[in-house]
Amino acid sequence: MNTHLQITGLSKSFEPPEKVVDQVSFSVNRHEIFALLGPSGCGKTTTLRMIAGFEPQDEGEVILNDRILVKSASGKPEKNSTGRNNGKKRKIFIEPEDRGIGFVFQDYALFPHLSVLRNVMFGLKNVPKNKREVRAEEILCMMGLRAFMNRSPFELSGGQQQRVALARAIAPTPELILLDEPFSNLDAVLRQSTRDEIRGLLKKAGMTAVLVTHDQEEALSFADRIAVMNEGRIEQIGTPEEVYYRPRTRFVAQFLGTTNLITAEAIGASALTEFGRINLNRPATGRVTLSIRPEHLTLEKPNPRIDNHLGEVVSKEFKGHDITYRVRIKARECLVHTDNRIHFRPGDQVNVRPLETGVVLEEPDVAVASTAKEVAV
Template structure:
C-alpha cells in the first residue's frame, strides 16, 4: 500500500529542558487510520500540530506524497497543506448554522454551489436533517459529526483528529467512534488520530504508534502492539499484564515459578517477560510441588469474566478467566499459561 504521509526524524523543543518530540519516524498509508497513542505530555499533540503546520519543526520533515510540507528550511501554511483538522472541542463557529460551518472552507468551489455540496457531505455524516440548526442546538455527538463533515468537505488528503471523542460520555463515545470510522472508510480518506485512550486506539485504528517521552516505542497493528509488546512501557500502557524475570538457556522455553513456559522467540540469559492476564487460567492443584501452588488473595467479578489476584512465591499475578471458573479468596490454585510469554527489550 502506498504511503501518503511520511514523518522523518521529526523533532521539536520549546525550551532548554529537551525535545518534546524527539526524532520520530512513521508513515500513514493511503486509506489508513493511524493512531498516535500515549500518556499526557508524551509529545503526541505537538506531533499533530507540526504535521498540521501550527508549529515549526526544529529538525526532520513532514511530507505528503513526497512533497515536503515542514522542515527547518520549509514551512507551508496550514491552509495550503491539503489537511483537514478536527479539534478536541470541535471549534465550530457558534454564529453560523450547521451548513454554513461546513460550507465555510469550500473556497475552491463556486459560491453558488457550496451549500449544495455541504448538504451532500452532511447527509453522508448523518446530519442532513440538522443543517439549519446552530451548533449550540446539537448534542456532543452531533457536533462531532458536523466537525468531521467540515474537515472532510474540502476533500483533504489527510484528516487529523485531536482527541476527538474525549468530551463525550462513555456510551456516546463508543457509538460515535464507530460512526466516524465508518464515515472515513467509506470516504476512502486517511486519518491520523491522537489519543491517550488505549481502547479507543485499539478499536479505531488500523495501525498504532505508541509514544513515550517524545519517542515512538513501537508501531504495529492493534493486535501486534497488544499481544507482542516490544518494551515494558508498551506492555503496561496497553493494558494489565504480568511481568517476570527468567533465565533463558537459548531455546524457546524457560523455567518460571509458573512452571515451564514457552517464549515468543529463542532467548539466552536473563530476560524480562510479559504475559497478559487473559493468557493465563487457574486450576485446582493436582499433585504439583508446593512451589507451584498459589493462593487467591482477591477477585473482581465483572459479569462476563473474573479477574483473580493470585500470590505465588511472594509474587502477585493477575489472571482473567471466564465466569465459569470459580474460586474464592483463600483457595489454593495452580496458574496455567495458555499462550507464550513475550520477551521485552531492555531486560530490567
Template sequence: MSQPAPTADTLLAVTGLGKRFSPAAQWVVRDVSFRLEPGEIFALIGPSGCGKTTTLRIIAGFETADTGDVSLNGRSVMALPPDQREIGMVFQDYALFPHLTVAANVGFGTSNVTREERAALVARHLDMVGLSGLGERYPDELSGGQQQRVALARTFAAKPKLILLDEPFSNLDAALRHSTRREIREILKGTGIGVIFVTHDQEEALSFADRIGVMRAGGIEQIGTPQEVYKRPRTRFVAEFLGRTNLVEADANGDVAATPMGPVALGSPATGRVLLSLRPETIAITPSPTGPGTVIGRDFKGHDWTYLVDIDGNRYQIDVMSEASLTIGERVTLTANAPAVVLEHAPPG
C-alpha cells in the same frame, strides 16, 4: 526506530521530527518517524505530555519543527502555511462557530464555488455524516456527537488529502463513546482519506486504528497493528501502557523459561535472566490442593472473573471466562496457554 521505506503510493511520510520550545529545554518531540498509506487510520497513543499532540500540530503546520521533514504525496510541506497543506484538522473542542448555522459551519472552508454549488456540497457532506435536515440548527442545539459530525463534515468539504483528529472522543459521554467511535470509523473508511489521530485511551486506539504508534517522552517506542503491539510489545512501557500485563522475571534457556509458576514457552528464544510479559487472559488457573499459588483477590465483572494469585510473593492477574468461581485462600496452579513475550534479557556474562 526504523520504518519500511515509503512506497510510490505513500500518502504521508514523517521523518526525524524533533521539537523543543527553547534551546535549553528538553525535546518535546524527538526523532519521530512514521508513514501513512492512503485510506489508513493511524493512532499516536501515549500518556499526557509525551509529544503526540505537538507531533500532530507540526504535521498540520501550527508548530514549527526544529528537525525533520513532513511530506505529503512525496512533496515536502514544511515550508507551507497550514491553509496550503491540504490537511484538515478536527480539534478536541470541535472549534465550531456558535453564531453560524450547521450549514454555514460546514460551508465555511469552501472557496471558488457558487452559492448553489456550496449548498449542494454542504447537503452532500451533511448526508455523509448522517445530519441531513439539521443544516439550519446552531451548534448549541446539537449533542456532542452531532457537533463532532459537523466538524468532520466541515473538514470533508474542504477536500483535504489527510485528516488529523486530536482526542476526537474525549468530550463524549461514556455511553456514547463506543457507538460513536464505530460510526465515525465507518464514515472515515468510506471516504478513503488517510487519518491520524491522537489519544491516551488504549481501548480507543486498539478499536479505531489500523496501525498504532506508542509514544513515550517525545519518541515512538513501537509501531504496528493493534494486534501486533498488544500481543507482542517490545518494551516494558508498551506492555504496561496497552492494557494489563503480568511482568515476570525468569531464567531463559532457549525456547523455555523457568518462572515461579513453572516452565513457560517463549515467543522468541533467549538465554539468561529475562523479563517476560504475560497478559492476564493468557494464563489458565486450575484448582489444586497442592498447587503453588493462593487466590488472594477476585473481581466479578459480569462476563468474566479477574483473580489475583500469589506464588512465593509474586502476584499474578488472571482473567477467566467462567461461571464457576474460586474462593479466597484456595490453592491453584497457573499455566501459560500462550508463549510469553521476552521484553528484556541479559545473556550470561
C-alpha cells in the same frame, strides 16, 4: 498500499535542550487510520500540530502524497546550476492553509453564530460560491445530518457536533484528516457510538487519517495501526493486535493494558518461572523480563502429586462476564482473568497455567519486587 504520509526525524523543543518531540519517524498508508497513542505530555499533539503546520519544527521532514510540506535546513547544501554546492541549505515550510489537510479539534471549534450548513460551507473557500451549498449538503447527508443543517451548533448533542466538525474537515476533500483527541469531551456511551460512526464515515469516504489519543481502548478499536509514544519518542509501531499481544518494551506492555511483568531465566525457546516452564515469543538466554497478559493465564485445580508450582488465591473480583483473580505463587503475586465458569475462593490452592507464550521485553534485566506493584494496571 502506497505510502501517503511520510514523517522523518521530526523534532521540537520549547525549552532547549529538552525535546518535546525527539526524532519521530513513521509512515501512513493511503486510506489508513493511524493513531498516535501515549500519556499526556508525551509529544503526540505537538507532532500532530507540526504535521498540520500550526507548530514549526526544529528538525525533520513531512511529505504528503510525494509533496514536501516541511523540511528543516539541516543536511547537505544545495547544488547550483554548475552542479557544485552553493553552501546554502534549503528550508521548506508550506503554510497550513496550503497543505490540503483537514483538522478536527478536541473542542470541535464550530462557529456558534453559523448554522450547521454554514459551518460546513465555511471550509469550502476553494470551491466556487454557487457550488458550496450543494457540496455542504452532500457531506451532511453522508454524515446523516441533513435534518439538522439549519440548526445552530448549540442545538446539537456532543456526538452530532463532532460529526459536523468532521463534515467541515472532509468537505474540501483534503488529502489527510488529523484528529486531536476528538472524542474526549463525550460521555462513555456516546463516545463509543460516535467513535464507531466516525470510523465508518472515514472508511466510506476513503480518507487517510491520523488520530491523537491517550485512550488505549480508543486507539485499539479505531486505528488500523498504532504508534505508541513515550517522552517524545515512538517506542513501537504496529497493528492493534501486534502492540497489544507482542509489546516490545515494559512501557508499551503496561500502557496498553493490565499485564504481569515477570523476571525469568530464559533457555532458548522457553523460560523458567514461578508457575513452571513457559514458551517464549522469541528465543532468549539468561535473565529476562516477560510480559504475560492476565487473560493469557488460567486457573486449574491442582494435583499435588504432579504440580510443583502451586499458588493461593488472594482475592477474587467478579465482573459478570469474567472474573479477575489475584494469585500468590511463592513470593510473587499475579493477576489472572478467567471466564465466569471458573470458580475459586480466596485461600484455595490453584495451579496457574499459561495459555499463550510469554513476551520477552527489549529492556535491561530488572528484578521485579514480590509485591502487588509488579502488576501493571
